[in-house]
Amino acid sequence: xxxxxxxxxxxxxxxxxxxxxxxxxxxxxxxxxxxxxxxxxxxxxxxxxxxxxxxxxxxxxxxxxxxxxxxxxxxxxxxxxxxxxxxxxxxxxxxxxxxxxxxxxxxxxxxxxxxxxxxxxxxxxxxxxxxxxxxxxxxxxxxxxxxxxxxxxxxxxxxxxxxxxxxxxxxxxxxxxxxxxxxxxxxxxxxxxxxxxxxxxxxxxxxxxxxxxxxxxxxxxxxxxxxxxxxxxxxxxxxxxxxxxxxxxxxxxxxxxxxxxxxxxxxxxxxxxxxxxxxxxxxxxxxxxxxxxxxxxxxxxxxxxxxxxxxxxxxxxxxxxxxxxxxxxxxxxxxxxxxxxxxxxxxxxxxxxxxxxxx
Numbered sequence: 001x002x003x004x005x006x007x008x009x010x011x012x013x014x015x016x017x018x019x020x021x022x023x024x025x026x027x028x029x030x031x032x033x034x035x036x037x038x039x040x041x042x043x044x045x046x047x048x049x050x051x052x053x054x055x056x057x058x059x060x061x062x063x064x065x066x067x068x069x070x071x072x073x074x075x076x077x078x079x080x081x082x083x084x085x086x087x088x089x090x091x092x093x094x095x096x097x098x099x100x101x102x103x104x105x106x107x108x109x110x111x112x113x114x115x116x117x118x119x120x121x122x123x124x125x126x127x128x129x130x131x132x133x134x135x136x137x138x139x140x141x142x143x144x145x146x147x148x149x150x151x152x153x154x155x156x157x158x159x160x161x162x163x164x165x166x167x168x169x170x171x172x173x174x175x176x177x178x179x180x181x182x183x184x185x186x187x188x189x190x191x192x193x194x195x196x197x198x199x200x201x202x203x204x205x206x207x208x209x210x211x212x213x214x215x216x217x218x219x220x221x222x223x224x225x226x227x228x229x230x231x232x233x234x235x236x237x238x239x240x241x242x243x244x245x246x247x248x249x250x251x252x253x254x255x256x257x258x259x260x261x262x263x264x265x266x267x268x269x270x271x272x273x274x275x276x277x278x279x280x281x282x283x284x285x286x287x288x289x290x291x292x293x294x295x296x297x298x299x300x301x302x303x304x305x306x307x308x309x310x311x312x313x314x315x316x317x318x319x320x321x322x323x324x325x326x327x328x329x330x331x332x333x334x335x336x337x338x339x340x341x342x343x344x345x346x347x348x349x350x351x352x353x354x355x356x357x358x359x
Contacts, residue, residue, distance in 0.1 A: 006053030008041055009140060010168050019043055023168050024087045024136060025201045037196075038137040040085035052083040053141045055110055057132060059119075061352040063316040064345075067129055067159050068252050068291055070301060071338025072178045072216050074311055075318040075345030078157060079120040079354065082132030083141070088161055089196035090184070091261035092224055111356040113141070113148035119356060120154045126345065127155035127177065134160050139172050146175035162205035163197055169208060178216040178339070180252075181206060185221070185228035186237035194227065203240075210245045216339050218250040220291070223268050223276060225256070234276050238283035247286045248304070248337035253277055254291035270295065287337075305334035311344070318344040 010022040014029060021028045021036050028036035030043040040052045059081045064072055067080075086093075111119075120128050128149050135142040135158050146156035155177040162181040164172065173179070183206070185191060188199045209217045219241070223229045241249060253276045255268035273290040277298055280288040290298030294315065301311035308331045312320040321344035323329070327336045 005044060006050045006140065008048035008050040009171075010165070011048040019048060021048060022165055023139065024163050024165060025198065026087055036087075037089070038085045038087040040083065040137055050138060050140055052085065052138050054112060056081045056083055056356075058082075059111075059116075059354040059356055061123055061125060061347075061350070061354060062129070063347050063349060064127065064129075064157075065313065065316040066351075067131060067157060067180050068220060068254075068289070069157065069178055069180055069216075069218055070252075070289055070311070070313075071218065071250055071287065071336070071340075072157070073126050073155075073339055073341060073345065074301075074321065075347055076126035076341075077124065077345065077347040078127045078129045079116070079123065079125045080129040080131050081116070082130065082135075083138045084133060085137050086134050087137050087163055087197075088134070091194050092222065092256060092259065092265070094222075094257070094259055113145040114151075115356060116145050117148040117152045117154055119354065120149065121152050123352075123354065125154065127157050129157040129159060131157075131159035134163075136160055136162075136164050136168075136172070139168060143172060143175045150175075161195075161197075162202045164201065164205060166204075166208075169205060173209065173213050173215050176215050179209065180218050180220055181209070183219050183221050183237065186233050186240070187228070190228050203244075207244055210249070218252060220252040220254055221276075222254045222256050223272055224262070225266050225268055225272065227265070229268070229272050229276065231275075231279060234279050235283065238280045238285060242284050247284050249285075250287040250289060250338075251280055251285055252289045252291050253280075253298075255293050257292070268292075273298065301336065303329040303332060303334050304336065305329065306332040308332070310336060316349045318346070318348075 011019050018029045026037050035042040061077050062080045064076045064078045130142045149156050158176050158179040191199045253273050257267045270293050277288045286304035299313035310322045323340050325342035327340040
């Protein structure tokens with residue numbers, strides 16, 4: 001398969017003749033022919049290229065709750081895809097076969113931005129999600145797809161670790177309607193040792209989203225036994241979210257399963273997720289969910305004032321939905337933060353592979 005050579009943005013020349021990638025805080029400095037740590041941004045001659053533009057590891061239609069986004073048009077379907085590579089090096093990566101792939105020929109699905117938008121509309125998807133690997137590293141492609149989606153009335157969703165520099169962050173989120181941001185832990189030691197990155201740029205992304213954009217966003221933390229699940233760390237994280245982002249940002253605690261470079265770490269016990277959820281709610285956060293486990297309370301959206309059950313889920317299936325289109329509780333009139341329709345979607349728990357139509 002012919003490798004893409006789409007011109008990349010976000011780089012500058014260095015005095016020593018290398019070029020520096022300015023997309024994320026890794027600041028990769030490249031000689032001719034070298035690739036960045038993400039493996040998909042490379043120097044070709046006197047410029048940067050994105051080698052995965054227009055190429056995907058596959059397309060599927062998913063429930064929006066799988067991203068996870070519980071307050072963004074619940075029950076709707078989302079056309080999901082990723083590419084390959086990643087700008088983090090998480091030892092616990094749950095999608096490592098995609099994000100760590102250096103086999104570019106595994107990207108067999110090719111699709112132009114307008115083709116993706118047209119297919120999303122054809123299948124009745126409310127949105128398109130950039131997921132499976134981090135869309136930060138294919139930002140130019142994701143932004144072009146988002147623009148094509150908006151032209152057809154389809155929303156754009158980013159599932160990301162939020163590890164970006166400021167200018168790229170501003171350009172990227174100007175095209176996004178919603179995001180789920182991984183807040184992988186609340187210590188820089190964890191970020192450095194287990195992901196090869198740093199905490200502060202992720203916090204900067206979250207604060208930027210809250211204070212300077214209209215992007216709807218939710219947060220996910222994968223709880224890894226013995227690494228980021230102590231009461232002290234969770235309490236500090238929840239206090240920061242309350243202070244900097246407010247009580248209405250949904251927080252998802254997800255269960256880890258042994259994988260990639262951490263096969264000997266045990267899976268997260270359900271009790272750990274319940275403990276974390278209870279701690280977060282006591283801190284004042286209104287919407288705290290549990291993921292990768294079957295837990296009715298942890299799947300349900302409650303009114304922040306009267307605590308009435310407003311969206312009852314069974315995994316990704318909406319069982320009961322009591323919000324109006326403006327997101328108000330019918331019992332007490334309190335507003336629930338998010339993006340809602342008068343009725344929930346009925347996509348359910350399906351996962352439908354899609355082969356892109358050829359131009």
